[in-house]
Amino acid sequence: MAHEAHEAARERAYVKAITPRSEDYSAWYTDVVLRADLADYAPVRGCIVFKPYGYAIWESIQQDLDRRFKATGVQNAYFPLLIPESIFRKEAEHIEGFAPEVPWVTHVGEEQLAERYVVRPTSETIIGTMYARWIQSYRDLPVLINQWGNVLRWEKRTSPFLRTTEFLWQEGHTAHRDEADAEARTRLMLEVYRDMAHELLAIPVVAGVKSDLEKFAGAVRTYTIEALMTDGRALQAGTSHYLGTGFAEVLGIRFLDADGQLKHVHQTSWGASTRLIGALIMVHGDDRGLVLPPRVAPIQAVVVPVGPQRERARVLEAARGVLRELQAAGVRAHLDDREEYSPGWKFNEWELRGVPLRMEIGPRDLARGEVLAARRDSGEKTGLAREGLGSAVAGLLATIQTSLFDRARRFMDENTREAANLGELKGTIDARRGFVVSGWCGNQACELRVREASGASLRCIPFDGAPSEGRTLEGGGRRCVTCAEEARHTVVFARAY
């Protein structure tokens, strides 16, 4: 805070420093990340520092997801960061997918190691190695474990939150007696992600299954939730993989079933990461900066005293009372009582930082027995009676949460368009981006042809053919967008982050 205020004091044209989205979306994004004090670039290739305000958003996400996971019977555990090369190399598709981008630890101090270690890009192999020790009988199943931690992937192009060399995430790893149980868990965890996206982040998503080309290296099936950013590009916001018995076979994870047979476990893995913060910025943000849905916001309401200096003591005392009342009502409230900044400057700053509600209190409000509440999402201002303020604010925050979700859903619906052939698809993607719904024959060559022609990838095959919840597409009878053969699937294409 102190730093941020100081930085800003040196540049009074604070908000003006944000590039408008229409001018350069990517510059706008970076401006928001840096100016809202979410993160800074680190002197480590492709890495960022999560500054307190950005990290606090991650803490909100963690708490929410952790509670949801535990409610489904999942427990947390922690496995080593370093994976011995011999273990990492056991699953062929997996190593092929990750090998080019993994960092290798080769030395300790002055000594060269006999066996190199990979710094984990994901933990299927090391966790599976332990499961092989722990699981002997069908009575040991299911094993439902999640890990919160850091992983490294040396991606070619990096961007704060969206794709960084190191990122924070959770990875769930479960083992089951049969495919049906594993598949049910895979889908359950996708639903957990969808619920979190809707209820916490106010982000509507399309849920479905990935094509083989887009699935996780080593998975049989990858389920995904896909969100639409305000520049019309898609962002994969969480994935859940049914791994089949592939890892179990190479790692020897077997159990004695009730029928006396030795069988391989069926596994799942599922993850969501700090890139969700990037999604939050790009779904809700505007040209004035960040817009945070109340449930995920570290500060839900900021109290700003206004009015002339001679009234300051009285106003400040009232503002402290408002702060206490809001906190007592369970609102994450903050009082901005800094002397060195004007109210107007503070308004701009808290707008930039996306605080859902600004509470202004001055002599006139005092006289009226009111506090002025200004909504970040709509700009709307309402005088709230000082009496019963806590519950009124809690109610207003709930309204903002819903309103942000509805707005994002409208945007997604309006930017979901059909295309009957490659020309139409390319035309829509080039001109307006968004989600493009098409038929697909299921042939990888046709999928690749779309990517080459338009830069759009197959985001998913949505459940029940509906790309947007609450909206049913005209079903059936589609033809493949590329080859015009009969479509096996209705799919969603988009350019993606």
Next chain:
Amino acid sequence: MAHEAHEAARERAYVKAITPRSEDYSAWYTDVVLRADLADYAPVRGCIVFKPYGYAIWESIQQDLDRRFKATGVQNAYFPLLIPESIFRKEAEHIEGFAPEVPWVTHVGEEQLAERYVVRPTSETIIGTMYARWIQSYRDLPVLINQWGNVLRWEKRTSPFLRTTEFLWQEGHTAHRDEADAEARTRLMLEVYRDMAHELLAIPVVAGVKSDLEKFAGAVRTYTIEALMTDGRALQAGTSHYLGTGFAEVLGIRFLDADGQLKHVHQTSWGASTRLIGALIMVHGDDRGLVLPPRVAPIQAVVVPVGPQRERARVLEAARGVLRELQAAGVRAHLDDREEYSPGWKFNEWELRGVPLRMEIGPRDLARGEVLAARRDSGEKTGLAREGLGSAVAGLLATIQTSLFDRARRFMDENTREAANLGELKGTIDARRGFVVSGWCGNQACELRVREASGASLRCIPFDGAPSEGRTLEGGGRRCVTCAEEARHTVVFARAY
């Protein structure tokens, strides 16, 4: 759980499998770690896997410390795992202390890196590098940041929780305007650790300052809390360092003070790690296994239905009612309704796993309107009225918490002995270990002489000369335990983990 039960089913002589402490303390420790299902050895040199039960204890510690940190104005943030060699090498004492045990990332995929990265053993250098960017004015100070994360140190001898290649910890890093402010923060965080040890872990500690020989590489002063294990060895349970301006000078962390002068910040760092779990085991555990203080226990009360099979349905229904009532009273309760194990077997298992309170419920208890509560710490059994059970159990848990602390404090007091000279010190350490209180001239040669002669190191120079709270030592007039010159300090020696 499922796994653990299965493992145990294969060895009915479950509890007998724990080596008695008197026979081999180190084997006892390992038995508790593995049998109580806290951790397992990983196929990575010196690393363990934190299994769900062990990790849940860490989650309790994290939540408690995180709350305490935030109450003092600290915010969390996250900095990169990898530190470029050029940055890591900036502070001479620091690199000298850590260089032999750091892992180096030299390659990514097939490519050799132009500059190597060290996998962080601690983050002073990378965090300081960012502070140099963020701090310009005295108005930016203090900066109060904490990081939860993993670090790696390639120690020669490793032991689960106590010393592992990778461990989980928090590291706080603060920057201040002057020494007084930094020193106050250093001491404040030591108090936070002491309070956490007392109130959460029920572990009494001696708080004081380290000798130069024992201080952190790069610190001006290191404060520590030292706990005494039941084998009479000391364990450093948390440290807080005043770093002076050393890192600020080499990293260029300067600010413009109100007097117009450009000055270096004064810094602190402070950390506590998963080795606290090792302390919990060795302070409270006994020959039946783990003993967990209620506040830190993932499961505070386990409900076990007993009695003949024909009564099972009725008893189980009552047990479920008990579970609900305990949970409603805020007790972390668990119902062990497994069919395949006898009550006696379950009793042993939950004792081994250190659950503070076992609630037995059977037909006779039902008839009496009671539940039988068995304390893990004392073995004491009490019939508790079913009416008002929730608050009675909460009260009993509070009693257990206090009782464990008192017992540990008595043990520490009884095992704190004076020694006037090296012969006495060596005699006490060899025969009985414990804390040995002596005079010290302040000369490093004398300190080293004690270590060579007895294997005991100087744990700390306790605040106000009292090694154990609530007990004041005969003060003043001591002579150095080694050279018999006038003592500058009263110090505590012990063999340590």
